Amino acid sequence: MKKTYFLVLASTIFTVFHLSAQTVKLDSTVMGSQYANQIFYDMKNGQVGSASIANWDIAHTSDIRDNCIRVNHINGIRVIHYKPNTSWESFDTAGWKTWGMNYNDIHNHEKGAM
Numbered sequence: 653m654k655k656t657y658f659l660v661l662a663s664t665i666f667t668v669f670h671l672s673a674q675t676v677k678l679d680s681t682v683m684g685s686q687y688a689n690q691i692f693y694d695m696k697n698g699q700v701g702s703a704s705i706a707n708w709d710i711a712h713t714s715d716i717r718d719n720c721i722r723v724n725h726i727n728g729i730r731v732i733h734y735k736p737n738t739s740w741e742s743f744d745t746a747g748w749k750t751w752g753m754n755y756n757d758i759h760n761h762e763k764g765a766m
Contacts, residue, residue, distance in 0.1 A: 681702075690702060706726075721764045721765070733754050
């Protein structure tokens with residue numbers, strides 16, 4: 653009998669605390685026409701700032717565990733992967749469109765274009 657009461661009490665307490673932790677907050681952000689702005693959003697406080705997407709070209713991570721260099725492709729910056737056949741003394745830009753492009757990884761922000 654005591655086990656039944658304990659189980660009901662534990663279930664009730666768990667349900668009350670679980671429901672209070674799952675409060676839904678409806679919010680939205682506006683990036684502007686053609687994604688003109690970057691939005692900085694804090695889950696606790698909401699939107700904390702925005703900046704023009706065109707105000708940077710190359711970004712370096714500040715995380716100690718990686719050395720990622722990201723490129724602002726939206727701003728028109730391109731990173732082309734060059735595989736030299738001989739050496740840098742004979743560098744030639746003929747056929748650069750076939751060399752391939754390097755892009756930032758959209759899923760893993762520790763993998764930039766460089």
